[in-house]
Amino acid sequence: VSEKQTLGFQAEVKQLLQLMIHSLYSNKEIFLRELISNASDAADKLRFEAINNGALLENDPDLKIKVTFDKAARTITISDNGIGMSRDEAIAHLGTIAKSGTKEFFTKLSGDQQKDAALIGQFGVGFYSGFIIADKITVNTRRAGTPATEGVCWESEGAGDFSIEAIDKATRGTDIILHLREGEDEYLSSWKLKSIIQKYSDHISLPILMQKEEWDDEKKETVIKDEFETVNQASALWARNKSDITEEQYVEFYKHVSHDFEAPLTYTHNRVEGRSEYTQLLYVPARAPFDLWDRNKRGGIKLYVKRVFIMDDAEQLMPVYLRFVKGVIDSADLPLNVSREILQESRDVKVIREGSTKRVLSLLEELANSDDTAQKEKYAIFWTQFGQVLKEGVGEDAGNKERIAKLLRFASTHNDSDAQTVSFADYIARMKEGQDKIYYATGETYVAAKNSPHLEIFRKKGVEVLLLTDRVDEWMLSFMQDFEGKELVSVAKGGLDLGSLEDEAEKKQHEETASDYKELVEKMKAALADKAKEVRVTFRLTDSPACLVADENELSGNLLRMLKAAGQ
Numbered sequence: 001v002s003e004k005q006t007l008g009f010q011a012e013v014k015q016l017l018q019l020m021i022h023s024l025y026s027n028k029e030i031f032l033r034e035l036i037s038n039a040s041d042a043a044d045k046l047r048f049e050a051i052n053n054g055a056l057l058e059n060d061p062d063l064k065i066k067v068t069f070d071k072a073a074r075t076i077t078i079s080d081n082g083i084g085m086s087r088d089e090a091i092a093h094l095g096t097i098a099k100s101g102t103k104e105f106f107t108k109l110s111g112d113q114q115k116d117a118a119l120i121g122q123f124g125v126g127f128y129s130g131f132i133i134a135d136k137i138t139v140n141t142r143r144a145g146t147p148a149t150e151g152v153c154w155e156s157e158g159a160g161d162f163s164i165e166a167i168d169k170a171t172r173g174t175d176i177i178l179h180l181r182e183g184e185d186e187y188l189s190s191w192k193l194k195s196i197i198q199k200y201s202d203h204i205s206l207p208i209l210m211q212k213e214e215w216d217d218e219k220k221e222t223v224i225k226d227e228f229e230t231v232n233q234a235s236a237l238w239a240r241n242k243s244d245i246t247e248e249q250y251v252e253f254y255k256h257v258s259h260d261f262e263a264p265l266t267y268t269h270n271r272v273e274g275r276s277e278y279t280q281l282l283y284v285p286a287r288a289p290f291d292l293w294d295r296n297k298r299g300g301i302k303l304y305v306k307r308v309f310i311m312d313d314a315e316q317l318m319p320v321y322l323r324f325v326k327g328v329i330d331s332a333d334l335p336l337n338v339s340r341e342i343l344q345e346s347r348d349v350k351v352i353r354e355g356s357t358k359r360v361l362s363l364l365e366e367l368a369n370s371d372d373t374a375q376k377e378k379y380a381i382f383w384t385q386f387g388q389v390l391k392e393g394v395g396e397d398a399g400n401k402e403r404i405a406k407l408l409r410f411a412s413t414h415n416d417s418d419a420q421t422v423s424f425a426d427y428i429a430r431m432k433e434g435q436d437k438i439y440y441a442t443g444e445t446y447v448a449a450k451n452s453p454h455l456e457i458f459r460k461k462g463v464e465v466l467l468l469t470d471r472v473d474e475w476m477l478s479f480m481q482d483f484e485g486k487e488l489v490s491v492a493k494g495g496l497d498l499g500s501l502e503d504e505a506e507k508k509q510h511e512e513t514a515s516d517y518k519e520l521v522e523k524m525k526a527a528l529a530d531k532a533k534e535v536r537v538t539f540r541l542t543d544s545p546a547c548l549v550a551d552e553n554e555l556s557g558n559l560l561r562m563l564k565a566a567g568q
């Protein structure tokens with residue numbers, strides 16, 4: 001099919017384009033970062049495919065990115081000699097949004113530009129950000145390994161549709177040509193483009209080339225030479241010494257690997273030697289992605305072997321409960337031709353996963369245990385964004401259960417708020433004299449848990465109760481019987497023994513009351529014979545006349561409700 005064809009954008013792309021052009025107007029220069037980021041990904045993909053198929057590199061093995069501009073034509077061109085795109089790939093990748101949950105995401109947009117700008121940033125705009133400064137984009141591309149006649153020209157004005165046409169393209173890879181909007185001429189400058197590259201793309205490990213500029217004494221102006229120079233550091237950021245990397249570079253690199261617009265909450269960068277040799281640069285985002293609960297979503301770790309990109313989303317490198325961690329792991333031991341299947345079995349990978357898990361837990365502990373309020377606040381942010389996911393670790397990672405337990409935060413009767421801020425250590429420090437257990441109440445909501453009649457006696461005695469209302473809580477508790485030797489006890493379970501918290505007079509009074517009501521209890525037992533296993537006088541209530549309790553070894557009411565809801 002050589003003739004030109006016009007195709008419509010996916011509905012979400014149209015929406016994204018409209019919104020982005022308005023909401024990111026104050027942040028225009030990020031278009032260059034996004035397009036360079038894509039060029040770098042394309043080079044990574046080619047280098048990986050070339051491991052098994054050297055012919056893909058043709059006679060052009062040095063991967064690079066070129067940024068040029070044409071003042072007269074008012075265009076900026078970003079070229080790479082990476083993997084390129086076939087016709088089908090261009091249609092799929094530059095006409096639709098591949099991220100899962102895209103539809104749901106767009107239903108969340110409010111129409112309020114400021115709020116939407118923040119959301120869009122979180123979603124990531126990628127290639128389409130070119131339309132912030134361009135009113136037309138031409139993409140000339142050819143997939144590595146296909147003949148020169150199989151080039152593709154994709155073109156769009158960023159409205160409803162794009163055209164696609166077969167072209168001849170001598171070189172493999174992709175040229176993105178931005179035809180600037182009226183009034184965007186400030187970008188037609190070496191100085192301007194160079195400074196944007198240095199600000200956002202210095203961490204890119206490929207050389208980014210621009211034409212040299214020189215002052216011409218006769219013409220009395222700067223002229224652009226044919227000669228190119230590298231304008232970034234062009235070395236893998238994670239392989240550099242920590243002391244040579246600035247905070248800004250770490251942040252920009254995060255945005256590149258995570259496709260996030262916001263700075264990360266925290267990160268850790270280490271070279272590990274010993275049984276397995278690898279470098280890890282791991283980030284905790286500041287905000288949960290909109291698809292955090294998507295079961296098909298893979299992890300956020302890019303795997304490299306000796307600087308060569310191997311794969312995105314190498315889920316074997318991080319346990320599921322740390323799936324929010326983003327970053328790079330570069331192994332010195334794994335073979336270059338490693339596959340997902342090999343990763344699953346590899347001992348090296350197991351060592352890396354264990355080491356990386358410990359690193360992330362230390363990173364979180366540093367925030368949680370810091371005396372610095374800014375750090376502590378970061379932990380609070382982390383907990384609201386990712387706390388529920390971390391809780392999965394209690395069941396999933398037996399080896400680190402104790403460490404994870406210390407990182408847990410709960411709402412509690414100690415505070416009059418649903419904010420989850422109380423740790424087990426906080427709770428233990430406030431335990432009453434004679435109290436040797438940790439009490440908790442579960443419920444579907446904070447209000448329900450807080451108003452549970454089971455709490456009355458605890459309130460009366462001034463004993464704190466943790467209030468657990470997240471979906472995962474009951475499941476998590478089934479893996480956790482105690483914390484540092486202190487048994488975890490549900491306030492809703494039978495035979496609740498606040499024994500050592502009762503004084504002698506109370507005990508005596510309770511015994512007397514029980515014998516006074518013996519007859520009534522017998523009658524009720526008979527009346528409820530097939531409904532209740534046991535009827536007894538209780539002292540756990542102060543305001544309510546009666547309550548139902550679960551047996552010591554039975555599922556709690558809340559868990560039963562959950563299992564029923566799940567159809568079990």
Ligand code: ADP
Binds near residue numbers: 038093174
């Ligand atoms: P993302 O980078 O998050 O996948 P983008 O919108 O930036 O999203 O890019 C969409 C897709 O278009 C990429 O995943 C890639 O498949 C393709 N693409 C974009 N730019 C290039 C390029 N320079 N070379 C090859 N493929 C590209």
Ligand code: MG
Binds near residue numbers: 037126127
């Ligand atoms: Mg991208």
